[in-house]
Amino acid sequence: MTDQPATSGLTPYVNLNGVADAMAFYAKAFGAIERARNQMGSDNRIIHGHVEINGAPLFLSDFYPEHGFPVVTPQGYNLHLQVTDAQMWFDRAVAAGCTVVMPLKVEFWGDTYGQLRDPYGVTWAIGQSKQS
Incomplete structure (x- = not known):
């Protein structure tokens, strides 16, 4: 590859x-x-x-660590996925083993949005525009 x-x-x-x-x-x-x-x-x-x-x-x-990249816990960021079917993406990630940080819901700005944490400590945001 x-x-x-x-x-x-x-x-x-x-x-x-x-x-x-x-x-x-x-x-x-x-x-x-x-x-x-x-x-x-x-x-x-x-x-x-x-x-x-x-x-x-x-x-x-x-x-x-031997080359200057020490072990640290992921913090201070999330990886945002903007998708057209937030529920499908959210459900698939939860079924795979992500934990819910913020449930998927329609937020005050009109978009569907939620957050998950994967088993490696990374926070993921799933968003869907109200136009989708």
Whole structure:
């Protein structure tokens, strides 16, 4: 499999503990398509993983404390998915193992919106425009 360059102007690059498992989980929870998997070291940690979710790239790397990437808990951000069927995306992610942070509902600005946390500590937001 050949890695493809990012196609958007901003690509999240997330460090997680257990990227190989996370990539499989994201396929189940969010329909992720694997684009690349580059391993490094005798323990087969992934130095660069690339999945596509909802048409957008997400880059992933295991932690490498020995190279300046210490283990830290994800915090201070969420990965937002703007979709046309928020209920389907939300339900699939919950069925795969995400926990509900904020239930899916129509918010004051008119869009359907909710938040989930995956088993790796990443918060995901699911949004659907009121026009969809």
